[in-house]
Structures are given as C-alpha cells and as structure tokens.
Amino acid sequence: MNKITTALLGLLTLLCVSCRSTKQEQSNDSGYDxxxxxxxxxxxxxxxxxxxxxxxxxxxxxxxxxxxxxxxxxxxxxxxxxxxxxxxxxxxxxxxxxxxxxxxxxxxxxxxxxxxxxxxxxxxxTSKYLQNYMFSPLGPQNEPFDIDFYPSPKADPAEKITLMQDSFDMKAFFVREIQGEWMKIQEYIDYGQLYAEDALVDKEGREKISKLSEKNPIYWIRWRKGDKILTPQTEFYFENGC
Structure with missing residues (x-):
C-alpha cells in the first residue's frame, strides 16, 4: 500500500468518525434536556x-x-x-x-x-427542574397504577413492577434523575416514620424528608416517548414542604 493510499484511508477514517460524532451530538440534542x-x-x-x-x-x-x-x-x-x-x-x-x-x-x-x-x-x-416537584401518579385506592415501573431504565416486560395506590392517601415519589426518556423516582417516606422523625413543613423539612427517603425503593418510569409526554402535569406538584 503506497503512501497516498494510506493517507486517503486515514482521511476517510477521520471523516467517518467526525460524521458519527456529529450525528451523536444531534441525537443527544432532543430539545427535552x-x-x-x-x-x-x-x-x-x-x-x-x-x-x-x-x-x-x-x-x-x-x-x-x-x-x-x-x-x-x-x-x-x-x-x-x-x-x-x-x-x-x-x-x-x-x-x-x-x-x-x-x-x-x-x-x-x-x-x-x-x-x-x-x-x-x-x-x-430538565432533571434539575423536575427535582423541585413530587411525582404522584393518579389512581384509585388499593388499585394498581396504569404506569409501568422498572428496576432500571429499560422497558423489559419481564422486569415490570406493579405498584398499588395507597389505601389512605396518594402515593408520592421524589424525582431523582432524568436519563433521556426515563425518570428515576424514589418512594416518599411513609407517614408513620415521618411523624416519628418530627419533620418540619418547610424547606429544611423537605430536605430532611428527602434524606430519610433515601432508604426507600427506587424505580424507573418512562416519562416520555419521543415527543409524547407520558406523565401528565396533573401528576406533578411543587413541593416546598412535606
């Protein structure tokens, strides 16, 4: 292989890498970040x-x-x-x-x-913004939610987790992270422990409750699919206190 051929192959390789990099950057800029x-x-x-x-x-x-x-x-x-x-x-x-x-x-x-x-x-x-809100999916008491929960950010039907709405109140979750179309949520501390810890209803109280909830189960849900939002506004509420 002569020097000219080698140089051309090298240039072609660089162009291919550049194209892949550009396409990746474009795909990452979804407009939902x-x-x-x-x-x-x-x-x-x-x-x-x-x-x-x-x-x-x-x-x-x-x-x-x-x-x-x-x-x-x-x-x-x-x-x-x-x-x-x-x-x-x-x-x-x-x-x-x-x-x-x-x-x-x-x-x-x-x-x-x-x-x-x-x-x-x-x-x-988007991740930082949504962490100011609690996610509280709607649904009848003691009934399974319509939304699917997973242990990781992927939709494998075999790993789907079914959760039930609370019998006395609306189940709530902290929004912990956003990865593309997936949202990481963590279950809110149960009210019995909440009152036992004497948490305050203010910003410090929310931070305390968030910390106490870190031992609770973590789930992943698909919050959007392409440009379709799967988690309606009615299931989010701004949370300054508890």
Missing part, C-alpha cells in the same frame, strides 16, 4: 407585562399576557405547554440549550418557537 420557566414579572418590572412567542421567521405567534386579576392568560397555548401552575403563575416550556446572544428556542406542542431573553425567564436542566 432543558426547561425554560416563565415567571410572573416582579412588581418593579414595568416592561415585562407579557412575553411574546415568535415563529422561527420572526413573526409573532402569540403573546402570553399577564394581569393582576387573572394571572397569565392562556388560550392559544392550552395543552401545548409542559407545565402551567396558575397558583404560582409559572409557565414551563421544553427548550434547546441556550446560545449566547440568541433567543431561546422553546417547544410549543410539536413546533419550535423563539422567545426573547428576560430576567424573569429561568433555564434549568
């Missing part, structure tokens, strides 16, 4: 009374208006946002990793829109 939270503008913020969502060509898609009487006004965005809690006046959109000096690309249903930066918009990883 980050979440943009749109908060109620502060009393001192007189300019951001609403947010404007734009199409990718820069035309206006809709305004997310805010009023002191009604909070955020939700019409066009109904069922197209990830989370909307009227009590905390917070919208949450899945978004792409933000780039310096560029608008935020957020997912509205199955479309991408752009949103100008503002101090009242916070961006977190």
């Amino acid at each position: 980050f979440i943009a939270s749109l908060f109620h503008p502060s009393e001192t913020d007189t300019t951001s009374r609403f947010y404007t969502l734009k199409n990718l060509d820069g035309t206006v898609y809709c305004n997310i208006g805010y009023s002191d009487e009604e909070g955020f006004i939700d019409s066009v965005l109904y069922e197209k946002i990830f989370i909307y809690f009227p009590d905390s006046d917070t919208y949450a959109f899945f978004c792409k990793k933000p780039e310096e000096g560029k608008p935020i690309e957020v997912r509205v249903g199955n479309e991408w829109k752009i949103l100008d930066r503002a101090p009242s918009i916070h961006i977190d990883s």
Whole structure:
C-alpha cells in the first residue's frame, strides 16, 4: 500500500468518525434536556407585562399576557405547554440549550418557537427542574397504577413492577434523575416514620424528608416517548414542604 493510499484511508477514517460524532451530538440534542420557566414579572418590572412567542421567521405567534386579576392568560397555548401552575403563575416550556446572544428556542406542542431573553425567564436542566416537584401518579385506592415501573431504565416486560395506590392517601415519589426518556423516582417516606422523625413543613423539612427517603425503593418510569409526554402535569406538584 503506497503512501497516498494510506493517507486517503486515514482521511476517510477521520471523516467517518467526525460524521458519527456529529450525528451523536444531534441525537443527544432532543430539545427535552432543558426547561425554560416563565415567571410572573416582579412588581418593579414595568416592561415585562407579557412575553411574546415568535415563529422561527420572526413573526409573532402569540403573546402570553399577564394581569393582576387573572394571572397569565392562556388560550392559544392550552395543552401545548409542559407545565402551567396558575397558583404560582409559572409557565414551563421544553427548550434547546441556550446560545449566547440568541433567543431561546422553546417547544410549543410539536413546533419550535423563539422567545426573547428576560430576567424573569429561568433555564434549568430538565432533571434539575423536575427535582423541585413530587411525582404522584393518579389512581384509585388499593388499585394498581396504569404506569409501568422498572428496576432500571429499560422497558423489559419481564422486569415490570406493579405498584398499588395507597389505601389512605396518594402515593408520592421524589424525582431523582432524568436519563433521556426515563425518570428515576424514589418512594416518599411513609407517614408513620415521618411523624416519628418530627419533620418540619418547610424547606429544611423537605430536605430532611428527602434524606430519610433515601432508604426507600427506587424505580424507573418512562416519562416520555419521543415527543409524547407520558406523565401528565396533573401528576406533578411543587413541593416546598412535606
């Protein structure tokens, strides 16, 4: 094999590695790794009374208006946002990793829109964001949940675990980690131990309860499949206390 052939083969190998690397980076950028939270503008913020969502060509898609009487006004965005809690006046959109000096690309249903930066918009990883919430799947008391639980992040029917709803309350789980389409959850401490430990109903109390729950069983659930969210908003609630 002459030197020219060797050099060409080497160049071809580098190009193949580069292509695989690029494809891997593109596949990892699913648009579900980050979440943009749109908060109620502060009393001192007189300019951001609403947010404007734009199409990718820069035309206006809709305004997310805010009023002191009604909070955020939700019409066009109904069922197209990830989370909307009227009590905390917070919208949450899945978004792409933000780039310096560029608008935020957020997912509205199955479309991408752009949103100008503002101090009242916070961006977190999906994992960090969801760890602020408790996961509490709905279901009748003493009945199996509709959702499938697994010991690891894969859907092997032979390893499926069936859990039952509590007989006296809604079973709850801490969100511990997100790996792609899979969510790692850990069962909330039982109430008998909770009262025995005299946990406080505040942030310190939540951290204490979270620590006490670390001995409890861990499960994995599939929280989305492609762009379909399998865990509805109604099964999450913000948890400051216990």
